[in-house]
Amino acid sequence: MKLIIAVIKPFKLEEVREALTSVGVQGLTVSEVKGYGRQSGHTEIYRGAEYVVNFVPKIKLEMAVADSDVASVVETLAETAKTGKIGDGKVFVLDVEQTLRIRTGETGEEAL
Secondary structure, X not given: OEEEEEEEOHHHHHHHHHHHHHOOOOXXXXXXXXXXXXXXXXXXXXXXXXXXXXXXXEEEEEEEEOHXXXXXXXXXXXXXXXXXXXXXXXXXXXEOOOOEOOOOOOEHHHHO
């Protein structure tokens, strides 16, 4: 099993969720986060005053998937979240040692 973490632009969330559902992702955790990468924030003008935004708002998605589904999920994330502009985000894939569904006691991939 793998844990896939994706950081994407907020306006892409619904489109990405629909695409992930269509490839079989059954569960998803969504968090509103702030951060910066190579873009290092940007300058905005609000009511005539210029100010620097150091941390850019993003959406973090987390999902546990079977090893056999990793390639299709990562490909779907890459295609759907892409705008072609700086700050599109990142996808991380991590190993999961154990999973337990608390309600039923199921473990491993059955718990997904």
